[in-house]
Amino acid sequence: xxxxxxxxxxxxxxxxxxxxxxxxxxxxxxxxxxxxxxxxxxxxxxxxxxxxxxxxxxxxxxxxxxxxxxxxxxxxxxxxxxxxxxxxxxxxxxxxxxxxxxxxxxxxxxxxxxxxxxxxxxxxxxxxxxxxxxxxxxxxxxxxxxxxxxxxxxxxxxxxxxxxxxxxxxxxxxxxxxxxxxxxxxxxxxxxxxxxxxxxxxxxxxxxxxxxxxxxxxxxxxxxxxxxxxxxxxxxxxxxxxxxxxxxxxxxxxxxxxxxxxxxxxxxxxxxxxxxxxxxxxxxxxxxxxxxxxxxxxxxxxxxxxxxxxxxxxxxxxxxxxxxxxxxxxxxxxxxxxxxxxxxxxxxxxxxxxxxxxxxxxxxxxxxxxxxxxxxxxxxxxxxxxxxxxxxxxxxxxxxxxxxxxxxxxxxxxxxxxxxxxxxxxxxxxxxxxxxxxxxxxxxxxxxxxxxxxxxxxxx
Numbered sequence: 001x002x003x004x005x006x007x008x009x010x011x012x013x014x015x016x017x018x019x020x021x022x023x024x025x026x027x028x029x030x031x032x033x034x035x036x037x038x039x040x041x042x043x044x045x046x047x048x049x050x051x052x053x054x055x056x057x058x059x060x061x062x063x064x065x066x067x068x069x070x071x072x073x074x075x076x077x078x079x080x081x082x083x084x085x086x087x088x089x090x091x092x093x094x095x096x097x098x099x100x101x102x103x104x105x106x107x108x109x110x111x112x113x114x115x116x117x118x119x120x121x122x123x124x125x126x127x128x129x130x131x132x133x134x135x136x137x138x139x140x141x142x143x144x145x146x147x148x149x150x151x152x153x154x155x156x157x158x159x160x161x162x163x164x165x166x167x168x169x170x171x172x173x174x175x176x177x178x179x180x181x182x183x184x185x186x187x188x189x190x191x192x193x194x195x196x197x198x199x200x201x202x203x204x205x206x207x208x209x210x211x212x213x214x215x216x217x218x219x220x221x222x223x224x225x226x227x228x229x230x231x232x233x234x235x236x237x238x239x240x241x242x243x244x245x246x247x248x249x250x251x252x253x254x255x256x257x258x259x260x261x262x263x264x265x266x267x268x269x270x271x272x273x274x275x276x277x278x279x280x281x282x283x284x285x286x287x288x289x290x291x292x293x294x295x296x297x298x299x300x301x302x303x304x305x306x307x308x309x310x311x312x313x314x315x316x317x318x319x320x321x322x323x324x325x326x327x328x329x330x331x332x333x334x335x336x337x338x339x340x341x342x343x344x345x346x347x348x349x350x351x352x353x354x355x356x357x358x359x360x361x362x363x364x365x366x367x368x369x370x371x372x373x374x375x376x377x378x379x380x381x382x383x384x385x386x387x388x389x390x391x392x393x394x395x396x397x398x399x400x401x402x403x404x405x406x407x408x409x410x411x412x413x414x415x416x417x418x419x420x421x422x423x424x425x426x427x428x429x430x431x432x433x434x435x436x437x438x439x440x441x442x443x444x445x446x447x448x449x450x451x452x453x454x455x456x457x458x459x460x
Contacts, residue, residue: 009024024082154200155174217246224256247294258403301328304331388422413430
């Protein structure tokens with residue numbers, strides 16, 4: 001291979017993979033490679049894979065096979081598999097995907113870049129131990145002009161939930177030094193980013209491995225001092241890590257969104273114990289009550305798992321009743337995926353696939369009704385929103401988000417307006433809804449600068 005070669009990067013999976021792809025992009029560009037948007041034009045194709053659950057693994061393999069078919073048209077084209085799938089199944093994939101020229105696991109970005117520049121570079125073999133500390137990369141290049149950016153604050157996880165393969169894929173918790181996180185946050189804002197979204201396997205555990213206790217609140221305060229930054233959003237906040245100190249910071253810090261992502265997974269105490277979640281239903285209910293009292297107007301998002309081994313009809317009904325009672329502003333769910341290497345893999349009373357799908361459909365149907373009713377009540381209300389860009393299906397409309405909506409996973413606002421651009425903060429009035437999304441009209445001219453105070457961000 002050679003410098004100045006064209007590289008196409010296909011990213012699958014979660015925002016953490018997205019950050020890794022941006023690091024790969026920046027590292028390659030710094031070495032003289034050119035990034036292209038069409039795989040047919042590329043000399044090198046990189047698939048950044050996901051290996052979390054069965055559905056994600058299948059998508060990664062099918063995508064790789066689809067891109068491998070293009071090698072028939074260009075025999076010199078190189079195909080590289082990177083990321084979680086390669087980390088988890090390196091040996092198996094070498095046999096399953098002979099079309100792939102090289103496989104790299106997580107934390108092997110430097111090896112990948114070296115391979116692109118010199119294919120004689122030795123490709124890693126076998127299992128790989130994880131670095132004892134967070135591996136920092138200085139070269140990151142955001143691929144789009146969107147106004148938000150994900151900021152990874154740690155790698156790995158020490159929670160060891162019985163269903164989760166992440167500790168085996170990403171390793172133990174390793175937090176970034178706070179000065180490195182602040183430096184990257186400043187760089188992102190200097191490049192035009194208006195919203196920083198903190199991500200990790202468990203954001204509430206940030207700093208525990210270094211200081212013995214969470215440093216998330218300190219990090220929020222430091223980032224909020226950055227000028228020209230509008231919002232800070234927290235994703236992946238484990239419920240047992242959300243303490244009074246964090247709740248107070250969310251309530252009082254003007255730049256921290258009134259939004260908490262709480263991946264609860266379940267509410268039956270029997271299932272929570274089998275999941276090794278280290279939290280009870282009562283603790284979950286008490287937490288939600290405390291958050292809603294301390295942070296008026298807060299948006300709560302959660303993720304739930306249905307069909308975990310041993311989940312009875314009574315357990316599922318308890319989960320369904322809980323979702324109906326709490327009325328989450330945003331909710332995602334998936335059917336339990338039996339993953340090798342996890343403690344839950346060998347559990348008895350595995351739930352049949354048909355029943356898992358039926359339960360998933362019932363839960364999501366309930367959530368659809370909750371969202372529809374909530375959207376109806378919002379008609380006539382005004383919100384401060386961040387303009388993301390034009391709607392793909394209808395170029396005359398703009399996609400916007402309030403502080404209560406995370407990008408890509410939540411619903412959004414759709415509005416029309418002249419002379420808008422991504423990164424503008426504007427005020428809109430809700431006039432209707434389309435499926436999950438809210439239709440709104442522009443109320444005030446665009447503002448590319450600071451937000452109004454939190455008290456004025458929503459009004460009836």
